[in-house]
Amino acid sequence: MGEWTTAQVQDRLELAAGVMRQMPGVMPQGFFNAWPEYFHSFADKVGQEPQMRRPRPSPRQITQAEEAMLWLRWLEKDDARLVWLRANGTPWKPICWELGISRATANRRWQYGIAVIVWRLNGRSAPRNRSMQFVVRGAT
Template sequence: MVEERLAEAASVLKRLPEPRRQGYFNLWPEILHSFADKVGHEPKPMRVIPSPAAISRMEETLNWTVGLDPIDGKIVWLRAYGERWKTICWTVGLQRSAAHEHWLYALCVIAWRLNRRSVPKFRSRRYVIEMVKRACGDEAEPQINALSVHCPYDTNGAIGGQPCPLPKPNPNVSKYAPRRP
């Protein structure tokens, strides 16, 4: 659900109306175009303004990336906006596998914090990702109460009825990718 909520927040941000500067206005009368003037023009796309509930969820979601590393936050938001991995890699200057690991780590950190758990500071990204995988697959673990994304790593689909916060694994990314020095 972390990934879905971030994508929804990005969609809501795109649909919000543009802010207007106060003090600037137009005194010219509005021009009425005839049919002949409109022939051959592309119609303006209709903007659907998001509902107040969607805006509230977006505002809540915006706070999730506050404590992340700037590169991780940038990757998360670019992915939420639907950018391709190639564009993300060019933007942040990482290889595809490294960018995917940063993205996965950021989603794990967000999910871990939403469940009111502390993320170990002096551990590697891979350790944190594996820790969240183990937490999703361990049935003795207490119930996780925040997210509803199905865990691709456990066999039962959930811990005590609560699904795993990790996204589905990408088959294009090697688990044994070399690390950058």
């Protein structure tokens, strides 16, 4: 793949969040159900809407999701949390309340986090002695 862009990184993180939502829940070890399996007859199902389930993610999707989640290690703890919350589709207001920052600050730090990931994926390291604006402009 060529040069990474901010849009590609955002898409990959959103896909990773979607894959993680589709994964089955974690059950405690030794968990079992003693109730017998109940089979519904046709009469039980009349008038009910069928429950559609999303297909399980493919192994390739899971691998790409895990890879994208590892990108968050390159960020500071709060910035990584902010980027992951946005990838999950969390609105800005709850993010700002949780992190105790303004909407403008949250957006600036989110752009910076995405830019740092883009810099690293393109084989460069984001300069630490430069401003956030410089890093964000250099990533696009």
